[in-house]
Amino acid sequence: ETGVTQSPTHLIKTRGQQVTLRCSSQSGHNTVSWYQQALGQGPQFIFQYYREEENGRGNFPPRFSGLQFPNYSSELNVNALELDDSALYLCASSLGGGQGIYEQYFGPGTRLTVT
């Protein structure tokens, strides 16, 4: 069974640029969630995709957007990068859409640095 994978591992971008991060979910999982983790903080929920549609969003501006594909893999896009966007971006896959009882399986994350 393949776990959650993310690419790239590290990324350096300049303020104002755009970035796309990618996530492959664990086999059989139909739901993908994205989190942002600043240094020394717990992960913060960005949004979740279930069956190719966004079905939940945290307190993040519209310049954070995403996609889910028919194979349940997902992308996180961030436009107009700001210095505060520097963080570890985590992808998690699970079953069940908005069901609150299924555990989420996390990838290793993408470390984004904005200069």
Add this chain to the structure above:
Amino acid sequence: DAKTTQPNSMESNEEEPVHLPCNHSTISGTDYIHWYRQLPSQGPEYVIHGLTSNVNNRMASLAIAEDRKSSTLILHRATLRDAAVYYCILRRPNSGYALNFGKGTSLLVTP
């Protein structure tokens, strides 16, 4: 969402049991108690979850107070690999797509 309170940090000796507490005095009847941990430089990892009864799995045990206002994650024999930040999270079926991590408890395990 109901909130959880955990100590900022705890320390344990290797091969000794560790009891990680979590207070959730405003928990509702349908909230599940989940625990995740995050090892250094890794994504969070699911540990265990429960509703009312105590739960055991290969990683840990979860002891839930009778009034459900608190719970304790028990690592029966701490190893150096258990050094991580442990998060106690409440999840409600059909309304909780997000994991609200909070700050968690940083566990230090010393040889």
